Amino acid sequence: DAGVIQSPRHEVTEMGQEVTLRCKPISGHNSLFWYRQTMMRGLELLIYFNNNVPIDDSGMPEDRFSAKMPNASFSTLKIQPSEPRDSAVYFCASRPQDRDEQYFGPGTRLTVT
Amino acid sequence: QQQVKQSPQSLIVQKGGISIINCAYENTAFDYFPWYQQFPGKGPALLIAIRPDVSEKKEGRFTISFNKSAKQFSLHIMDSQPGDSATYFCAANSGGYQKVTFGIGTKLQVIP
Numbered sequence: 001d002a003g004v005i006q007s008p009r010h011e012v013t014e015m016g017q018e019v020t021l022r023c024k025p026i027s028g029h030n031s032l033f034w035y036r037q038t039m040m041r042g043l044e045l046l047i048y049f050n051n052n053v054p055i056d057d058s059g060m061p062e063d064r065f066s067a068k069m070p071n072a073s074f075s076t077l078k079i080q081p082s083e084p085r086d087s088a089v090y091f092c093a094s095r096p097q098d099r100d101e102q103y104f105g106p107g108t109r110l111t112v113t
Numbered sequence: 114q115q116q117v118k119q120s121p122q123s124l125i126v127q128k129g130g131i132s133i134i135n136c137a138y139e140n141t142a143f144d145y146f147p148w149y150q151q152f153p154g155k156g157p158a159l160l161i162a163i164r165p166d167v168s169e170k171k172e173g174r175f176t177i178s179f180n181k182s183a184k185q186f187s188l189h190i191m192d193s194q195p196g197d198s199a200t201y202f203c204a205a206n207s208g209g210y211q212k213v214t215f216g217i218g219t220k221l222q223v224i225p
Contacts (some may be wrong), residue, residue, distance in 0.1 A: 016134070100162065106154075
């Protein structure tokens, strides 16, 4: 299995620009999670989906952040407009049904200048 | 509110020594306690996990000790090796949709 796939791996953008991060979960997994990792705050859950439905988006920092999961094999996390404080590594993870372990992707390192 | 408190934030251990990382939780509804290992430039990967019906789980050199009454659990790495140098996260979640709460992480360095 290819594992969780994220793209791009690195993104550098200017403040005010729109950023879209992409994730392809492991085939057959029915839950998908978006996390943000920073030195100061560690690993934070932003939002998670179960069977393509958003279950909890309480971790989304503000309205500039949005996430979609149009089908079982694809999800996006969008930041519009981006700000320097959004600079972080964003991880996507997926989980199979009736199992506890999550499988993380390699992450997208976002730098907003 | 930090529901899972992890310490220390950094740890230096000599090769062959024992690495110990501690975590404490508040939510008594938590029923699954995984540890994740993260190498630089990589995503976290599940290392070992425990449920509260047992007090200890061992997999190779890695052991989780769990104290339900104290609401604490810890990771012990026996015979620590330089290849164990990574960041370790404890986590906890309860049933249902499995929202996981992570600790702040411990950066472990094993020196030769």
